[in-house]
Amino acid sequence: GENVEQHPSTLSVQEGDSAVIKCTYSDSASNYFPWYKQELGKRPQLIIDIRSNVGEKKDQRIAVTLNKTAKHFSLHITETQPEDSAVYFCAASLASYDKVIFGPGTSLSVIP
Amino acid sequence: GAVVSQHPSWVICKSGTSVKIECRSLDFQATTMFWYRQFPKQSLMLMATSNEGSKATYEQGVEKDKFLINHASLTLSTLTVTSAHPEDSSFYICSARLGGNYGYTFGSGTRLTVV
Numbered sequence: 001g002e003n004v005e006q007h008p009s010t011l012s013v014q015e016g017d018s019a020v021i022k023c024t025y026s027d028s029a030s031n032y033f034p035w036y037k038q039e040l041g042k043r044p045q046l047i048i049d050i051r052s053n054v055g056e057k058k059d060q061r062i063a064v065t066l067n068k069t070a071k072h073f074s075l076h077i078t079e080t081q082p083e084d085s086a087v088y089f090c091a092a093s094l095a096s097y098d099k100v101i102f103g104p105g106t107s108l109s110v111i112p
Numbered sequence: 113g114a115v116v117s118q119h120p121s122w123v124i125c126k127s128g129t130s131v132k133i134e135c136r137s138l139d140f141q142a143t144t145m146f147w148y149r150q151f152p153k154q155s156l157m158l159m160a161t162s163n164e165g166s167k168a169t170y171e172q173g174v175e176k177d178k179f180l181i182n183h184a185s186l187t188l189s190t191l192t193v194t195s196a197h198p199e200d201s202s203f204y205i206c207s208a209r210l211g212g213n214y215g216y217t218f219g220s221g222t223r224l225t226v227v
Contacts, residue, residue, distance in 0.1 A: 001172075034215060043205060043218040044156065089155060098144050098209050100216055102156045 006103030023090035118219030135206035142208035145189035
């Protein structure tokens, strides 16, 4: 089955700096890659997603890139703010299976 | 937007008892619901896929007789933790796939504590 790895597990950045989280997936058939932000005790919130027919997607301060050949995808957050502090999960999904497999998560701390 | 309502938000039960968690899709029909478990400071681990009108598909290592899943209608899926033990204490969360290219939506989660 699909396996998603994520690095780093923890990340601290100064406010205003950029943060990058990287993920790899194992199943080349995966075609949907969402990123979620989860605050303590809350449900995951989708922040951005990308499909396998697209190499890059941007939404204001957040961007995601996908390298299908290498089976890598990354989340980039620019101009970080304290409210960006949370746990971020990458995930992968095979449309045919309709299930989302999560990476282990990255705890991001933005230091004011 | 599409909303999945999950209840209860938290529950405390005695060891050996059973607990039922409900997830309802409020404004759409969820033919497929996914159930996840999340231990503190860990990721969401998929437990099972719930399909309306058919048996759930469990992930490897998940005891289907302990975690009973029922998806009797297009708007309701339930997870029953039977004979709960302290090690079952966790955050349980459901997710429904939206049609087309609209991704997934999550319930608000249930914090289960078994004492």
